Amino acid sequence: MSKKEKDFVKEITSREEDYSQWYVDVILKTEMVDYAPVKGCMVIRPYGYTLWENMQSRLDKRIKDTGHKNAYFPLFIPESLLQKEADHVEGFAPEVAWVTQGGSEKLTERLVVRPTSETIICSMYAKWIQSYRDLPVLINQWCNVVRWEKTTRPFLRTSEFLWQEGHTAHRTEEEAQEETLKMLEVYRDFVENDLAIPVIRGRKTEREKFAGALKTYTIEALMGDGRALQAGTSHNLGQHFAKVFDITFLDQDDQLKYVWQSSWGVSTRLIGAIIMVHGDDRGLRLPPVVAPVQVIVVPIMPKKTREQVLPKAREIMDRYRDKIRMEIDERDYSPGWKFNEWEMKGVPLRMEIGPKDLEKGHVVLVRRDTGEKIFVKEEDLGETLESLLAQIQDNMFQQALDFRNENTRYCDNYQEFKNIMEEKRGLIKTGWCGGDECEERIKDESKATIRCIPLGEEGKGEGHCICCGQEARETVYFSRAY
Amino acid sequence: MSKKEKDFVKEITSREEDYSQWYVDVILKTEMVDYAPVKGCMVIRPYGYTLWENMQSRLDKRIKDTGHKNAYFPLFIPESLLQKEADHVEGFAPEVAWVTQGGSEKLTERLVVRPTSETIICSMYAKWIQSYRDLPVLINQWCNVVRWEKTTRPFLRTSEFLWQEGHTAHRTEEEAQEETLKMLEVYRDFVENDLAIPVIRGRKTEREKFAGALKTYTIEALMGDGRALQAGTSHNLGQHFAKVFDITFLDQDDQLKYVWQSSWGVSTRLIGAIIMVHGDDRGLRLPPVVAPVQVIVVPIMPKKTREQVLPKAREIMDRYRDKIRMEIDERDYSPGWKFNEWEMKGVPLRMEIGPKDLEKGHVVLVRRDTGEKIFVKEEDLGETLESLLAQIQDNMFQQALDFRNENTRYCDNYQEFKNIMEEKRGLIKTGWCGGDECEERIKDESKATIRCIPLGEEGKGEGHCICCGQEARETVYFSRAY
Numbered sequence: 001m002s003k004k005e006k007d008f009v010k011e012i013t014s015r016e017e018d019y020s021q022w023y024v025d026v027i028l029k030t031e032m033v034d035y036a037p038v039k040g041c042m043v044i045r046p047y048g049y050t051l052w053e054n055m056q057s058r059l060d061k062r063i064k065d066t067g068h069k070n071a072y073f074p075l076f077i078p079e080s081l082l083q084k085e086a087d088h089v090e091g092f093a094p095e096v097a098w099v100t101q102g103g104s105e106k107l108t109e110r111l112v113v114r115p116t117s118e119t120i121i122c123s124m125y126a127k128w129i130q131s132y133r134d135l136p137v138l139i140n141q142w143c144n145v146v147r148w149e150k151t152t153r154p155f156l157r158t159s160e161f162l163w164q165e166g167h168t169a170h171r172t173e174e175e176a177q178e179e180t181l182k183m184l185e186v187y188r189d190f191v192e193n194d195l196a197i198p199v200i201r202g203r204k205t206e207r208e209k210f211a212g213a214l215k216t217y218t219i220e221a222l223m224g225d226g227r228a229l230q231a232g233t234s235h236n237l238g239q240h241f242a243k244v245f246d247i248t249f250l251d252q253d254d255q256l257k258y259v260w261q262s263s264w265g266v267s268t269r270l271i272g273a274i275i276m277v278h279g280d281d282r283g284l285r286l287p288p289v290v291a292p293v294q295v296i297v298v299p300i301m302p303k304k305t306r307e308q309v310l311p312k313a314r315e316i317m318d319r320y321r322d323k324i325r326m327e328i329d330e331r332d333y334s335p336g337w338k339f340n341e342w343e344m345k346g347v348p349l350r351m352e353i354g355p356k357d358l359e360k361g362h363v364v365l366v367r368r369d370t371g372e373k374i375f376v377k378e379e380d381l382g383e384t385l386e387s388l389l390a391q392i393q394d395n396m397f398q399q400a401l402d403f404r405n406e407n408t409r410y411c412d413n414y415q416e417f418k419n420i421m422e423e424k425r426g427l428i429k430t431g432w433c434g435g436d437e438c439e440e441r442i443k444d445e446s447k448a449t450i451r452c453i454p455l456g457e458e459g460k461g462e463g464h465c466i467c468c469g470q471e472a473r474e475t476v477y478f479s480r481a482y
Numbered sequence: 483m484s485k486k487e488k489d490f491v492k493e494i495t496s497r498e499e500d501y502s503q504w505y506v507d508v509i510l511k512t513e514m515v516d517y518a519p520v521k522g523c524m525v526i527r528p529y530g531y532t533l534w535e536n537m538q539s540r541l542d543k544r545i546k547d548t549g550h551k552n553a554y555f556p557l558f559i560p561e562s563l564l565q566k567e568a569d570h571v572e573g574f575a576p577e578v579a580w581v582t583q584g585g586s587e588k589l590t591e592r593l594v595v596r597p598t599s600e601t602i603i604c605s606m607y608a609k610w611i612q613s614y615r616d617l618p619v620l621i622n623q624w625c626n627v628v629r630w631e632k633t634t635r636p637f638l639r640t641s642e643f644l645w646q647e648g649h650t651a652h653r654t655e656e657e658a659q660e661e662t663l664k665m666l667e668v669y670r671d672f673v674e675n676d677l678a679i680p681v682i683r684g685r686k687t688e689r690e691k692f693a694g695a696l697k698t699y700t701i702e703a704l705m706g707d708g709r710a711l712q713a714g715t716s717h718n719l720g721q722h723f724a725k726v727f728d729i730t731f732l733d734q735d736d737q738l739k740y741v742w743q744s745s746w747g748v749s750t751r752l753i754g755a756i757i758m759v760h761g762d763d764r765g766l767r768l769p770p771v772v773a774p775v776q777v778i779v780v781p782i783m784p785k786k787t788r789e790q791v792l793p794k795a796r797e798i799m800d801r802y803r804d805k806i807r808m809e810i811d812e813r814d815y816s817p818g819w820k821f822n823e824w825e826m827k828g829v830p831l832r833m834e835i836g837p838k839d840l841e842k843g844h845v846v847l848v849r850r851d852t853g854e855k856i857f858v859k860e861e862d863l864g865e866t867l868e869s870l871l872a873q874i875q876d877n878m879f880q881q882a883l884d885f886r887n888e889n890t891r892y893c894d895n896y897q898e899f900k901n902i903m904e905e906k907r908g909l910i911k912t913g914w915c916g917g918d919e920c921e922e923r924i925k926d927e928s929k930a931t932i933r934c935i936p937l938g939e940e941g942k943g944e945g946h947c948i949c950c951g952q953e954a955r956e957t958v959y960f961s962r963a964y
Binding site: 038044045053073074099103105120144146 | 581
């Protein structure tokens with residue numbers, strides 16, 4: 001057994017023993033990612049990147065189906081542009097990378113490597129938008145962004161990451177708000193249906209909103225260790241940027257007006273969410289809709305039957321390959337070792353084909369989500385594979401939803417609140433007076449932040465504030481968060 | 483007529499009058515691109531970016547079909563990594579952007595914004611590759627790169643551009659060479675069949691090869707003004723990088739060996755090639771295979787027939803929309819103005835539907851490549867559209883090939899050579915002694931460079947060197963180039 005083979009078979013740290021180490025073990029050993037020789041940066045390896053490509057293509061379709069088009073804006077933002085919007089620069093300036101030299105020449109104006117693109121995009125919109133006929137502008141961009149982070153963790157928080165950022169401009173306040181919530185709903189639909197991760201839609205507090213936004217909306221997910229993760233945000237920018245970048249249009253009534261804007265984004269962070277929501281002590285469990293490999297074929301072939309088994313296994317794979325992402329593992333390792341590896345890599349279904357199966361005219365399927373073993377006649381395979389993948393997807397969502405429900409508590413006693421946050425974590429739903437002081441005190445004392453004020457009735461104030469005891473203006477979700 | 487409308491209708495500069503201005507007029511007025519508020523950078527607007535997405539998806543499929551997988555490596559490269567390969571650093575250091583500060587902290591080691599990723603990728607390959615069983619490594623990356631250019635022109639030469647870069651590692655020299663030529667052929671196939679641009683495949687001279695490569699291969703195309711453009715390159719890196727980055731593997735014979743490598747890339751520069759090969763005095767002409775809009779539907783509807791024409795036009799579009807990229811122009815402009823605009827935007831086919839056409843049960847199609855007007859019965863439309871788009875694609879390739887053939891001259895007299903380069907430009911095929919001095923003198927005196935030594939028999943030396951008159955070691959193509 002080679003060194004590499006031994007490394008693979010070696011157990012990964014259990015989640016209970018050390019959740020952070022489990023996470024690192026899983027992402028490195030499954031070759032999702034590797035550390036780069038640049039502080040805080042990651043290399044997304046083919047297995048991780050293929051997952052991202054599958055996610056991208058599903059989300060990109062939704063973004064286009066809602067009328068948006070993709071474009072590309074420059075990586076570099078002149079310092080003077082970043083500084084135009086006061087809150088924005090305050091929020092981002094401390095964490096940007098600065099380009100100060102080009103070739104052998106020292107730059108007269110420093111350039112920021114984009115941490116987000118509102119400023120550079122607004123400078124173009126000011127040029128492109130003249131009349132109400134030019135509205136709405138509905139543009140999205142897939143790109144890399146850089147935020148100089150002190151503490152990093154692959155996918156969750158890295159100095160460079162990949163994302164999409166939508167930037168829209170509208171004629172009225174109502175349209176901008178409608179767009180903001182529409183894209184939040186697109187994210188919910190994508191994350192719940194394709195990534196099998198249940199989320200809570202809500203609004204961020206003033207303290208937690210995007211630097212420069214009027215209102216920030218979020219989808220929040222609960223990870224396997226009871227901490228929350230902000231999985232995507234959609235901002236109503238109001239006219240903040242329009243005013244400083246002078247984005248005006250001549251309306252039908254011949255008045256010159258400022259546009260109303262939104263921006264929204266999700267990133268490779270979602271890969272971290274998939275890992276932490278679905279993973280178990282054996283490794284990854286990937287939702288079939290986006291899994292790089294949906295079915296792994298492992299031929300069981302002692303030397304003497306190799307010539308019968310292998311062609312059959314290939315033939316079966318070729319039959320379904322157009323519709324299902326299948327791969328065959330023909331490497332010279334033992335079946336048991338391959339089972340372990342593909343389980344660790346989170347492939348939803350394993351197909352075993354051995355000489356005995358050939359005789360009986362069936363194959364063996366093993367589900368990653370339940371471990372269940374299923375014998376399927378070859379002629380029923382096409383239908384069974386598709387329906388099993390759909391079942392696995394549903395089941396993974398249900399398991400994640402059950403976990404979240406078990407770990408969501410209503411609590412109206414502050415001491416109890418702090419105990420839960422220390423011991424069990426999870427989400428706590430409770431009343432909040434709406435005051436900045438209580439929000440800050442709770443964070444200091446429990447490390448929990450307000451994840452969101454849920455949309456609709458659910459977010460209405462009831463009872464009293466968990467911290468100061470005054471009348472609750474809102475009902476909110478608290479959690480420790482990534 | 484609004485200001486915007488007038489701007490659109492205004493003629494673009496003719497190619498004969500000023501080719502550079504024609505290029506700028508076309509790309510700005512068709513909203514392919516805009517200048518960014520950062521020196522030398524461009525904004526790729528939705529119309530240009532959709533073209534790039536279509537190109538990407540066609541090329542990406544070919545890259546995957548030849549066994550490669552996509553991955554993502556960091557944007558930043560530590561200075562020490564860039565400096566490892568002597569030729570490489572000499573070639574790239576003068577034209578990179580330097581990050582010297584992160585947040586409020588001055589960096590202890592400067593970071594380069596990647597001009598290309600050989601160095602950072604090799605540092606990872608050294609870690610990933612241990613055994614012959616790990617080979618070949620076949621990875622591609624789609625990303626942005628930065629080269630600090632003094633003179634820039636959108637798509638052709640900008641400080642930031644988008645591209646793909648493939649990086650492979652192999653067990654033997656032969657395999658690396660085979661890969662290098664295989665990818666060159668993938669590029670030829672893509673550029674000729676999808677972009678309708680004929681190319682010459684060849685090898686670069688020592689002087690023109692990639693910094694750090696053993697051999698560089700290229701595909702060269704001839705633009706509408708008689709200048710050549712390097713449209714894609716594929717490098718056999720030999721063991722240059724393997725040795726400085728210590729990328730070794732234990733071979734089957736138990737010997738520790740260095741890998742053999744290749745790298746290859748094409749960029750958004752190809753968009754510039756499409757514009758300059760196919761464009762005419764009326765604007766863009768886009769090859770149907772990659773055109774963002776393949777068929778534009780222009781309903782001709784005086785007010786009183788609007789209610790009959792528009793639903794019919796929409797119905798026809800919806801019928802073919804799954805297979806053909808169709809859009810309908812329902813804006814409140816005159817048909818003539820719309821015809822101009824969509825011609826300028828290079829849409830391959832225009833479909834006119836008016837009240838008289840409805841009566842006769844036909845529609846009018848107008849080809850962008852020939853201006854031909856075709857009346858088609860509604861029931862024949864599906865078949866006709868597909869076959870016309872294929873004919874246009876073929877015709878555009880043939881037109882470009884004819885133009886290149888007309889502008890490719892054999893010449894063995896140096897004075898005549900210089901005259902042609904001054905007056906007619908185009909490609910000149912001639913003998914070359916293989917000497918650096920002649921290559922340099924010709925460049926100084928005629929501004930023409932050796933575009934490539936064509937592959938196979940064609941590149942064999944015959945007759946004498948155009949410059950020194952000594953025996954020709956190679957037959958080469960010269961041209962002034964972008």
